Amino acid sequence: SDDDEPEIVNGDDEKEKETQKPVDKVDITVADTNDSKAETAIEIPDITKENVKKNNKKVEKDIKVEKKPLLEHPTVHVEVKRDPKIQVARLKLPILGEEQRIMELINENEFLIVAGETGSGKTTQIPQFLYEAGYAEHKMIAVTEPRRVATVAMAARVGYELGLSSKEVSYLMRFEGNVTKDTKIKFMTDGVLLKEIQSDFLLSKYSVVIIDEAHERSVYTDILLGLLSRIVPLRRKRGSPLRLIIMSATLRVEDFTENTRLFKDPPPVINIDSRQFPVTIHFNKNTNSDYLKEAYKKAVKIHTRLPEGGILIFVTGQQEVRYLVKKLKAAFPYRKDVDYTKLITKNKPVSDVDAALDSEPEDIESDDDEVEREMKRARKARRKAKQKSKTLPKINLDDYDMPEDDGQADLVDDEDSEGHLSDSDAEEDSLTPAIKSCRQPLWVLPLYSMLNQNKQARVFNPPPAGARLCVVSTDVAETSITIPSIRYVVDTGKKKMRVYDHATGASAWRVVWTSQASAGQRAGRAGRTASGHAYRVYSSAVFQHDCPPHHAPDLCRRPVDDLVLTMKCMGIDKVVNFPFPTAPDRMQLRLAEKRLEALGILEKPPVKNVRKDDEEVLKVTPLGKAVSAFPLLPRYGKMLALSHQQNLLPFTIALVSALTVPEVMTGKPDSWPATGNVLLLGDPGVLLRAIGAAEYAYVKGEEEVFCAKYGLREKAIKEIRKLRKQLTSEINLSVAGVNVAVDPEMKPPNDNQARLLRQLVLSGLGDQVGKKIALDEVKQEWVVFQELYETGADERRKMVMRNVTAIEPEWLPLLVPQLCNLGEPLDDPPPRYDEKSGRVKCHFKGTFGKAGWELPTAEVD
Numbered sequence: 092s093d094d095d096e097p098e099i100v101n102g103d104d105e106k107e108k109e110t111q112k113p114v115d116k117v118d119i120t121v122a123d124t125n126d127s128k129a130e131t132a133i134e135i136p137d138i139t140k141e142n143v144k145k146n147n148k149k150v151e152k153d154i155k156v157e158k159k160p161l162l163e164h165p166t167v168h169v170e171v172k173r174d175p176k177i178q179v180a181r182l183k184l185p186i187l188g189e190e191q192r193i194m195e196l197i198n199e200n201e202f203l204i205v206a207g208e209t210g211s212g213k214t215t216q217i218p219q220f221l222y223e224a225g226y227a228e229h230k231m232i233a234v235t236e237p238r239r240v241a242t243v244a245m246a247a248r249v250g251y252e253l254g255l256s257s258k259e260v261s262y263l264m265r266f267e268g269n270v271t272k273d274t275k276i277k278f279m280t281d282g283v284l285l286k287e288i289q290s291d292f293l294l295s296k297y298s299v300v301i302i303d304e305a306h307e308r309s310v311y312t313d314i315l316l317g318l319l320s321r322i323v324p325l326r327r328k329r330g331s332p333l334r335l336i337i338m339s340a341t342l343r344v345e346d347f348t349e350n351t352r353l354f355k356d357p358p359p360v361i362n363i364d365s366r367q368f369p370v371t372i373h374f375n376k377n378t379n380s381d382y383l384k385e386a387y388k389k390a391v392k393i394h395t396r397l398p399e400g401g402i403l404i405f406v407t408g409q410q411e412v413r414y415l416v417k418k419l420k421a422a423f424p425y426r427k428d429v430d431y432t433k434l435i436t437k438n439k440p441v442s443d444v445d446a447a448l449d450s451e452p453e454d455i456e457s458d459d460d461e462v463e464r465e466m467k468r469a470r471k472a473r474r475k476a477k478q479k480s481k482t483l484p485k486i487n488l489d490d491y492d493m494p495e496d497d498g499q500a501d502l503v504d505d506e507d508s509e510g511h512l513s514d515s516d517a518e519e520d521s522l523t524p525a526i527k528s529c530r531q532p533l534w535v536l537p538l539y540s541m542l543n544q545n546k547q548a549r550v551f552n553p554p555p556a557g558a559r560l561c562v563v564s565t566d567v568a569e570t571s572i573t574i575p576s577i578r579y580v581v582d583t584g585k586k587k588m589r590v591y592d593h594a595t596g597a598s599a600w601r602v603v604w605t606s607q608a609s610a611g612q613r614a615g616r617a618g619r620t621a622s623g624h625a626y627r628v629y630s631s632a633v634f635q636h637d638c639p640p641h642h643a644p645d646l647c648r649r650p651v652d653d654l655v656l657t658m659k660c661m662g663i664d665k666v667v668n669f670p671f672p673t674a675p676d677r678m679q680l681r682l683a684e685k686r687l688e689a690l691g692i693l694e695k696p697p698v699k700n701v702r703k704d705d706e707e708v709l710k711v712t713p714l715g716k717a718v719s720a721f722p723l724l725p726r727y728g729k730m731l732a733l734s735h736q737q738n739l740l741p742f743t744i745a746l747v748s749a750l751t752v753p754e755v756m757t758g759k760p761d762s763w764p765a766t767g768n769v770l771l772l773g774d775p776g777v778l779l780r781a782i783g784a785a786e787y788a789y790v791k792g793e794e795e796v797f798c799a800k801y802g803l804r805e806k807a808i809k810e811i812r813k814l815r816k817q818l819t820s821e822i823n824l825s826v827a828g829v830n831v832a833v834d835p836e837m838k839p840p841n842d843n844q845a846r847l848l849r850q851l852v853l854s855g856l857g858d859q860v861g862k863k864i865a866l867d868e869v870k871q872e873w874v875v876f877q878e879l880y881e882t883g884a885d886e887r888r889k890m891v892m893r894n895v896t897a898i899e900p901e902w903l904p905l906l907v908p909q910l911c912n913l914g915e916p917l918d919d920p921p922p923r924y925d926e927k928s929g930r931v932k933c934h935f936k937g938t939f940g941k942a943g944w945e946l947p948t949a950e951v952d
C-alpha cells in the first residue's frame with residue numbers, strides 16, 4: 092500500500108534489506124547527490140493522527156510479526172586511557188551510574204530522549220559513552236548545540252577527558268572550526284548540521300546525532316528534529332541505521348514525546364537523577380528598573396558578608412557583562428603580588444544568610460558609598476597630582492589582571508545599548524588600584540557567546556588562592572555551561588529576546604522578563620556542589636505576574652511568511668505537513684505559501700518535476716533566494732532586493748523603517764504643502780520627504796519644533812532613525828555584496844526615483860491592491876496598501892487601509908503577473924520587437940485579481 096507503513100521487521104536484517112521497498116517509494120525524495128546542481132527536495136510524509144490510527148490497526152492485524160526489531164550496533168569496545176584525576180571527577184557525575192542503561196537503550200532504539208538537570212553530565216559524558224562503545228569507528232558522532240560558546244567549550248572538554256586531540260574531537264560553526272579527516276566526535280552549531288542536510292540528506296557521515304539543549308527550542312533545533320524524525324527511518328531502510336539522541340534539561344519533554352506528527356511511537360525517555368543541593372530563593376522587596384545596579388549591590392553584599400563560594404550573575408548581553416565585570420573588578424581588584432590567603436578568614440561562615448544580607452544595621456548603600464568615596468578621593472588625588480605635575484607612585488600594569496577589550500563585535504548583544512551602561516566607566520578607570528588592594532579580591536570573569544575561547548575556558552578553573560570567583564554571564568550559563576563551585580546566583584530576571592514587528596517582520600532585540608522556568612534553571616546553578624542561594628533582584632509579584640511560565644519556541648514567535656521562505660530555501664517543500672515539535676498554525680502556513688506565490692517568491696515547479704501524487708508543491712524562485720537574505724518579512728525583503736538592483740537601497744531602507752513604525756503622521760496633513768491630491772501617507776515620496784526633512788531639523792536641533800509644526804510624531808521619527816541604522820547594518824552584514832551607508836540628511840527622491848519607489852512598493856505589496864469604486868475626492872484610481880484593518884463598532888464599523896501608495900494599473904501585469912489574467916495579444920497597436928531585451932512586446936487587455944478588475948491595455952513580453 093502507499094500508506095506510511097510502520098517499521099515492522101522480522102528480525103533478520105539481511106532479509107529486510109532484500110525485501111525493502113524501492114527508495115522512490117519512500118516519502119522523502121533525495122536528490123542525486125552526485126549532481127551538485129540537483130536540488131534536494133525534502134518531503135515530509137503526513138503522519139496525522141488518523142494515519143497513525145490506521146497504521147496501528149494494521150499492526151494489530153499483523154500481530155504475529157510484532158517482534159522487537161533488531162537494530163545493528165557496534166560490538167567493539169574502544170579503550171580509553173583517562174587521566175586518573177579526570178576519572179575521579181567523572182565518577183561524581185550522576186550520569187555515570189546510568190552508562191549501561193543508556194547504552195542499552197541506544198543500542199536497541201533509533202530514538203532516545205535523555206532528560207536531566209543541567210550539570211548532570213549529559214553533554215560531556217554521552218559522547219564518550221558512544222565513543223567507547225564503538226560508534227565512532229566507521230562514522231562520526233555528531234553533537235549539535237544552539238550556542239557557539241557551548242560548541243567550542245564542550246568539544247574541548249570531551250577531547251580532554253578522552254585524552255584525544257582537537258583533530259579527533261572537533262567543532263564546527265559558522266566562520267570557525269577545527270574538523271579534520273580524523274574527527275571522531277564533531278560538535279557543531281545546529282545551523283551547521285542543517286546546512287549539511289542540504290547537501291547530504293541522509294547524513295551519511297554520522298552513526299549517531301545528538302541534539303543537545305533541545306529544550307531551548309531554537310528554530311534550527313526544531314527544524315532539525317523534524318527532519319531527523321524522517322531521516323532516521325530512511326537510514327534504516329538503506330541498511331545503515333542512524334541514531335537520534337535528544338538531550339534536554341528537564342523542561343517540557345512532553346513536547347517531544349506527545350507529538351504524534353514527530354514520532355509515531357514516543358521514544359523512550361531516560362531521566363537522569365541528579366544530586367541537586369537545596370537552593371534558597373530570595374526576592375527583593377521592590378523592583379528597581381536599574382537591574383544592573385541592583386545586581387551590583389547584591390554581588391557586593393554577598394562578597395563582603397557571606398561565606399566562601401562562587402557568585403554567578405545573570406545579565407542580558409555582552410555590554411552589560413563587560414560593564415559589570417569592570418565595575419566589580421574595580422571594587423575588589425586582584426593583585427598578583429599580594430598574598431590573599433590570610434584574608435579568607437575575614438568572611439566567617441554565617442548561619443543565617445537572610446539575616447546577614449537583609450537585616451543588618453549597615454545598609455546596602457554603605458558599601459556602594461564607600462566605593463564611591465574611595466573613587467572620589469582617588470580622582471581628586473589624581474587631579475591634584477596632575478596639576479602639580481607630580482606623578483603618583485608608579486605601578487606596573489602587568490601586576491594587575493586588567494580588564495581587556497577583546498575587540499570582538501557582538502552582533503547580537505550590542506544593539507539595544509541603553510544609556511545606563513556608560514555612566515561611570517571612565518571614573519572606574521581612573522581609580523588607583525593601590526587604594527583598593529586591602530579587600531578580599533573578586534576573581535571576576537565574563538561569559539557570553541562571542542567571547543573568545545581562551546577566555547571562555549577560564550570560568551572552569553578555580554580562582555587564585557584567596558580570591559572569590561564571580562562570573563558575570565548572559566543566559567549561556569543557564570543550561571549550556573555549568574560552572575563548578577557556584578553557591579550564589581544573582582538573577583536580574585532579564586534576558587534578550589528577538590522581537591518581530593508584526594507588520595514588516597523587522598526584528599529587534601528587546602530586554603524582557605525571563606520565564607519562570609528560566610528563573611528556576613538559573614537558581615539551580617547555585618546548588619551544584621553544595622546548598623546555595625539565589626537572589627532575584629526583583630519582587631515575587633513580578634515573578635508571578637510578569638514572568639510567563641515558558642516562552643513560546645522561537646519558531647512560533649517568528650512571522651510565518653519568513654519561516655516558510657526559510658524552510659523552502661532549505662529544500663523543505665512541504666512546509667504545511669512538516670513535523671514541527673510545536674507546530675505553527677497550519678492555515679497560517681498555507682496562507683503564507685499563497686501570499687509568497689502571488690509575490691513571485693515561490694512558484695509551482697515546471698510540470699515535468701511534479702509527481703502525480705503531489706497536489707501542490709511550491710518551490711522557491713531565484714528572486715525568492717535573493718529575498719531570503721534580507722532580515723525582514725519576504726514582501727519587504729523583495730522591495731529591498733529589487734531596490735538594490737536600482738541603487739535605491741538607502742531610500743527603501745528608510746521607507747521600510749517608516750512603514751514599521753505606526754502613526755508617523757498624526758493627522759494634520761493640512762500643514763503639508765498641498766499636492767492637489769489627498770495625501771497618501773504610505774507614499775514613498777511623502778514619507779521620504781518627511782523623514783529627510785525631520786532629519787535635517789534634527790541635525791539643527793529643531794526636531795521638536797519641526798515635528799509639531801508638520802504633524803509628525805516625534806517619537807516615531809526617533810524610532811525610524813534607530814531602525815534605519817539598525818536595518819542598514821543588518822543588511823550590510825547579511826546580504827553579500829551590499830554595503831550601504833545611512834545618509835542622515837537624505838535628499839528627497841526625484842520624480843523618476845519616486846516613481847520607481849512606488850513600483851517597488853507595489854512589487855512587495857502586489858497582493859494588496861485596491862481600486863476606487865466611489866469616493867470622488869480621491870483622485871487615485873489604483874492603490875496598494877500596507878494593511879487593512881477594522882475600526883468602529885456595529886453600523887459604524889468600516890475597513891481602513893493603512894499606508895496607501897498610488898500605483899498605475901499598467902504596472903500590474905509587469906510587477907504582479909501572478910495575479911493577472913491576460914487575454915489574447917491585441918493587434919492594435921501591433922507587436923513590437925524590443926532591442927534592449929531582445930523580446931517581442933505586445934499589448935494585452937486583461938483582468939486583475941479575484942475581483943476581476945479590468946486592466947487598461949499594457950505592454951508585456
Ligand code: CDP
Nearest residue numbers: 209210211212213214215248551573574575
Ligand atoms: O550537559 P549537562 O548540563 O548535563 O552537564 P555537562 O555540561 O556535561 O557538565 C558536567 C560537569 O562537567 C559539570 O559539573 C561541569 O562543571 C563540568 N565541566 C567542567 O568541569 N569543565 C568543562 N570544560 C566542562 C564541564
Ligand code: MG
Nearest residue numbers: 213214570571
Ligand atoms: Mg549540557
